[in-house]
Amino acid sequence: MNNEEFRQYGHDVVDWLAAYLKDIRQYPVLPAMQPGDLADRLPAHAPDFGEPMDAILEDFQRSIVPALTHWNHPRFFAYFAISASEPGILAEMLAAGLNVNGMLWKSCPALTELEQVTLGWLRQWMGLPEEFFGIIYDTASVSTLHAIAAAREMADPETRTRGNSGGLVMYTSEHAHSSVEKAGIMLGIGQDNIRKIPVDQAFRMRVDVLRETIAADQRAGKRPFCIIPTVGTTSTSSIDPVDAIADVAEECGAWLHVDAAYGGVAAVVPELQSILNGASRAHSLVVNPHKWLFTPFDLSAFYTRKPEILRQAFALVPEYLRTAEDPRAVNYMDYGVQLGRRFRALKLWFIMRHYGREGIAELVRAHIGYAQRLAALIREHPDFELSAPTPFSLICFRYRGSDDENRALLEAVNSSGKAFLSHTVLNGKFVLRLAIGNMATQWEDVEETWNLVRQAAKRT
């Protein structure tokens, strides 16, 4: 493709994206299709000779777009709703063209230093201590994997050379994200050594049970090495009592990792900073700008007060090669399993600057406000009930009927294409989840979705 063609097609793509974002409410949030529908209509083999870009862009619109679930849709309320903000998209465009790789400081100083600077900024916004070292990973799953690997390194530094020696036990709540368990499997800790502590009525980890469980494990000769509370659990967005859990971690010498992947961003709002109470005492914390900081996927921010332990776990550069290095030239590849690293900090920089703290706070406040308003409507409605508190912008609720009726209701709403909700199971019951987090979402979107839900309920 010659330079002028690239410029032209680039304009076409931008125009298409602008129209897409403008008209996005016209798309069904969930596509009406069966598994295999797209695969079946695409050729069985790639072409031997190049095809014109016009044909490819046409096929994109004709075949790919109708098979999309529109995550950027303002009525996408499933899982955790996210946004690709416009400044973030612009930065991703630049990053794709630059195609730099930040494994070493030298391999791209701009990437490395902007990562340090933007993560410092975000740390300040969240009220986290200055000694927190920041690094960007792709996803919270990978951030948490590294947290637990560092915890293991602290507990048993010989693991690196000799392998797991056994006896290590980690603790999280029964509402923790599945990535905690996956990390435990990956690291060879094993599911038998992952304790899922029960929760209280507000779905928060029970510190009394945590303490008892740890004591029992210690009596059995096991070694508690990592405790993982969550600020904003996946099912209900509940907030574990991090400060009290930090006491327990101190008592038993375990690494404290705070999973604030979803909820953490709310601490950018000055009056909400208390959601991170106790997090300053953590050894590590993860927060995902790609969740509620309007950052195109993927960008997970990981902080640790023990970067030297993280580094010790993964660096393969012999120590004698390091002395000549400038301590300001961070080689991020030494702090993780991934060697290649995209220029993710660029979009964070664009977004933090374009919106400013107040701009972000206003959006987060609005989402929480919509959620409170909907929660009030549900609370007042005789046929519905709230299933969990609403500390952020996720509402868990259900129709006062059977699980099957709620399932049918969810299916009716989602198959309408007008909104997309997801579900969870709380206290054995099927529960609907409506998560507000897309920056284009207006109260009217929430209200109309609530109308859809009520209409569907009438028909069940």
Next chain:
Amino acid sequence: MNNEEFRQYGHDVVDWLAAYLKDIRQYPVLPAMQPGDLADRLPAHAPDFGEPMDAILEDFQRSIVPALTHWNHPRFFAYFAISASEPGILAEMLAAGLNVNGMLWKSCPALTELEQVTLGWLRQWMGLPEEFFGIIYDTASVSTLHAIAAAREMADPETRTRGNSGGLVMYTSEHAHSSVEKAGIMLGIGQDNIRKIPVDQAFRMRVDVLRETIAADQRAGKRPFCIIPTVGTTSTSSIDPVDAIADVAEECGAWLHVDAAYGGVAAVVPELQSILNGASRAHSLVVNPHKWLFTPFDLSAFYTRKPEILRQAFALVPEYLRTAEDPRAVNYMDYGVQLGRRFRALKLWFIMRHYGREGIAELVRAHIGYAQRLAALIREHPDFELSAPTPFSLICFRYRGSDDENRALLEAVNSSGKAFLSHTVLNGKFVLRLAIGNMATQWEDVEETWNLVRQAAKRT
């Protein structure tokens, strides 16, 4: 940012990128700066209130661009040279705006099915067997991590629940990529249980030593569970004898993982398909389109003939929930540690279609041709010597002088800003690496860099 502003700034960004790609030879490949230079000139705090996009884009050009290492530069010859091709950039722009997440089939059918289709196409191009199941991870480090995790699952299925039981040993060559060792650490196997088999004169794993080492480990009660040959090692791009190693893997029942992250793409060239001899017998293989398939970073393609073992290692969905599922609706989150997954297949689809197999083959052939031509010049030059064979497009060579002289030569070339080479150590000697892989690289770029090297040698 309103819709019209996004359209305008989008055009500005595209125009900037087009100009950047057109004029890229005017940029120094490596920036002339000291660690901290960029961080020091950026504000210590993020703004409270939003800033205009004009100011941000201006700062991008004024502060960020001069601190970039230009990976997309045709005289970037360090590490492995890569390219963000124009169709790939266009696809990344679209993916950033769509912001979809392919954890489940349902969470984005287009992402899931296009991943299956494009990886099927690439598998055909590489001559790999039809039973190979494909999945996209971010980097080869993560692909290899999953390969070894699956190997452990095959060898010891109780690891998942009970944790590592010890005694497992893995094998690779002393020239394997560092990600193999990092994965061994992450998985709790331990460096003591990673055997780095010595290489022959062409830097290929010695199968006789591999066999002896495995026998010795078995006599000592250890259990060989994974063997990892490389097609295109990082230091010299050497090709381990995969077919002979596959025999050994079969004999001892170990998982065979082929690291073809760099070299594998060359198999797209029909007359080069023999580089993957034996790879069809592997349990898994990784190849990185973001290396030599002109795909913007990141996209690592992972293939395995044992997807059920990979799934078994990581799926957390209870089996009874699966029976109702359509077998064509692959939930990729069950095959790895990462829950969130970007729409990476889109750029692969754009690139494979836009260039076609012949277009890709032509570029790869040209790179290999330049490398052979430069190798011939080096071979004939009295002051230089080739340090390794050149099976692909990476040339390892050195000035016939001391290590310090070679170091000074490299520093002189790189600090000129006119080209960027890297180095390695072979047989105890400091060696220069010149890797050709950027799609804009012409013979003149290679020739002028060779001139730079010779001039620098004269001054040492």
